[in-house]
Amino acid sequence: MIRVENLGKTYAGDWVVDVEALELPRGGLTAIIGPNGAGKSTLLSMISRLQAPDRGHVTLDGQDILRIKGDVLARQLTVLRQDNAMTARLTVADLVAFGRYPYSKGRLTEADRAEIERALALVDIVPYRHRFLDELSGGQRQRAFIAMVLAQDTEYALFDEPLNSLDIRHAVSVMHLLRRAAEDLGKTVVTVLHDLNFAARHADRIIAMKNGRLQVVGRPDEVIRPAILRDLYGLDLDVTERQGKPLVDVFG
Amino acid sequence: MSPDARFHRARLLALSLGGLMALAVAVYMTLGAVGSWSFVLSYRGEKLLTILLVAWAVPVSTVLFHVISRNQILTPSIMGFDALFMLIQTLAVFLIGAATVTQWNPVLVYLGELAAMVAFSTLLFRWLFGRIAQSLELLLLVGIIFGVLFRSVTGLLQRLIDPGEFLVLQDRLFASFSGADPQVLAMSAALVAAASFWAIWRLPAIDAMILGRDGALAVGVPHRRLTAEVFLIVTLLVAASTALVGPITFFGLLVANLAYRLLPGAPLRLTLPLAGLLGALLLVGAQVVLERVLGFTGTVGMVIEFLGGLLFILLLIERAR
Numbered sequence: 001m002i003r004v005e006n007l008g009k010t011y012a013g014d015w016v017v018d019v020e021a022l023e024l025p026r027g028g029l030t031a032i033i034g035p036n037g038a039g040k041s042t043l044l045s046m047i048s049r050l051q052a053p054d055r056g057h058v059t060l061d062g063q064d065i066l067r068i069k070g071d072v073l074a075r076q077l078t079v080l081r082q083d084n085a086m087t088a089r090l091t092v093a094d095l096v097a098f099g100r101y102p103y104s105k106g107r108l109t110e111a112d113r114a115e116i117e118r119a120l121a122l123v124d125i126v127p128y129r130h131r132f133l134d135e136l137s138g139g140q141r142q143r144a145f146i147a148m149v150l151a152q153d154t155e156y157a158l159f160d161e162p163l164n165s166l167d168i169r170h171a172v173s174v175m176h177l178l179r180r181a182a183e184d185l186g187k188t189v190v191t192v193l194h195d196l197n198f199a200a201r202h203a204d205r206i207i208a209m210k211n212g213r214l215q216v217v218g219r220p221d222e223v224i225r226p227a228i229l230r231d232l233y234g235l236d237l238d239v240t241e242r243q244g245k246p247l248v249d250v251f252g
Numbered sequence: 253m254s255p256d257a258r259f260h261r262a263r264l265l266a267l268s269l270g271g272l273m274a275l276a277v278a279v280y281m282t283l284g285a286v287g288s289w290s291f292v293l294s295y296r297g298e299k300l301l302t303i304l305l306v307a308w309a310v311p312v313s314t315v316l317f318h319v320i321s322r323n324q325i326l327t328p329s330i331m332g333f334d335a336l337f338m339l340i341q342t343l344a345v346f347l348i349g350a351a352t353v354t355q356w357n358p359v360l361v362y363l364g365e366l367a368a369m370v371a372f373s374t375l376l377f378r379w380l381f382g383r384i385a386q387s388l389e390l391l392l393l394v395g396i397i398f399g400v401l402f403r404s405v406t407g408l409l410q411r412l413i414d415p416g417e418f419l420v421l422q423d424r425l426f427a428s429f430s431g432a433d434p435q436v437l438a439m440s441a442a443l444v445a446a447a448s449f450w451a452i453w454r455l456p457a458i459d460a461m462i463l464g465r466d467g468a469l470a471v472g473v474p475h476r477r478l479t480a481e482v483f484l485i486v487t488l489l490v491a492a493s494t495a496l497v498g499p500i501t502f503f504g505l506l507v508a509n510l511a512y513r514l515l516p517g518a519p520l521r522l523t524l525p526l527a528g529l530l531g532a533l534l535l536v537g538a539q540v541v542l543e544r545v546l547g548f549t550g551t552v553g554m555v556i557e558f559l560g561g562l563l564f565i566l567l568l569i570e571r572a573r
């Protein structure tokens with residue numbers, strides 16, 4: 001279980017993240033939503049030790065994550081940021097192999113290779129395995145990065161806006177992948193999402209943030225409500241129900 | 253590119269370049285030899301060792317520098333190493349005089365230059381990377397500014413200097429593979445070997461730095477510490493080779509990019525030897541041209557830049573097609 005205690009990050013005197021307490025229990029898919037500048041990405045990068053907090057701490061099963069050794073933590077928790085620009089060329093298979101680094105330290109064993117194969121198959125990118133990343137479409141590249149995360153085989157997988165700049169087809173397929181990682185592979189998936197409807201349809205839990213603070217945490221039907229959305233975005237949005245989940249008319 | 257295809261290409265490259273290298277070394281050691289063979293071989297052998305040492309150190313430092321800066325068109329000399337070397341030489345001649353400086357013990361001179369370069373880059377790194385900014389970009393920028401400063405001071409001093417002294421100085425400033433002191437050569441070799449072993453030990457982690465800071469941290473690579481380590485390795489390699497033969501880092505950029513083109517997306521354990529082999533071919537070839545075609549009139553840096561420039565243009569043309 002990941003526990004956030006009194007966590008804060010400040011830029012020039014402003015607290016961009018100011019979270020009293022937050023618990024991320026094992027299992028399920030949690031979406032973090034909120035307007036731009038709400039501190040979603042900053043919270044995610046502090047949970048995944050990419051940024052050090054200015055106040056408070058994040059613990060994993062009771063241990064401060066900044067005190068856990070890098071490779072030990074990398075076998076339990078990993079993160080995928082939005083900007084994954086590469087300067088050097090890399091093939092899909094080589095990228096996914098880096099997911100096994102915390103285990104193999106660069107010397108792949110048979111078990112590592114099996115994990116890589118499994119991850120490539122899961123994201124359905126086997127035919128492109130020997131392609132270079134710069135020869136892939138945006139959706140394929142995103143799937144390749146997700147395969148790396150899956151190959152890392154961590155209990156916790158954190159994503160920062162994984163649907164960014166994907167068309168509808170690829171966005172749906174990536175969302176289904178995250179869903180499968182949570183359901184079939186039993187991972188704890190936490191993802192920052194901009195699209196309210198993806199969060200409403202696929203998340204088990206939604207964390208709504210504004211101005212660095214948690215507004216509401218709960219099931220989609222508890223969070224995706226007109227009153228809460230008005231508070232978050234300052235817009236009156238119509239919420240209906242479809243397939244037993246909330247559906248937001250986001251077009252104003 | 254599949255691992256099999258890469259392996260085959262790497263083997264092909266190793267065989268063909270290795271063959272060329274053997275040929276180049278044979279030509280270099282024997283062509284135009286007059287007099288006693290034992291003298292020719294030991295004299296040229298020593299030069300060959302110097303060449304091979306530089307041919308390994310410079311491309312390796314360039315490739316590693318590319319990994320930490322995440323930029324494949326930089327060379328470590330951007331940090332002002334060459335400029336610092338020239339400033340030290342110029343200052344020494346300016347303040348003390350060529351007559352005294354040329355009499356100094358080459359081992360002590362070498363150690364002094366080495367210490368100055370390592371101290372400079374370590375200070376820069378500690379000061380900037382540790383305190384003010386976390387970014388390597390700022391560090392590089394400050395390095396460039398220092399380089400300009402060093403060059404300007406050097407230029408000023410060279411204008412003030414006595415013309416006779418300047419000739420001696422100019423001779424010391426051109427890169428040259430001949431006349432390295434055997435003790436200095438041995439020390440350079442030990443230093444380059446130590447830095448190389450360090451790099452090889454950390455190679456899988458350095459490979460993972462291709463993922464960028466966040467990606468490397470996500471797979472458990474201590475990015476900050478490793479950046480510092482690689483920076484020190486690069487500094488040692490560049491300082492050792494510059495103090496040994498003079499400013500000659502340009503060809504590293506060329507052979508590194510050639511290696512990236514020949515084996516795209518290859519891990520460092522393939523890229524580094526390939527770059528080293530290409531560097532050795534270029535340097536030995538340049539030395540043969542200098543000695544046998546130009547008859548020692550000119551400098552090896554000139555030949556390397558001419559051959560390298562041609563190769564670079566060919567690369568550009570080939571890419572444009």
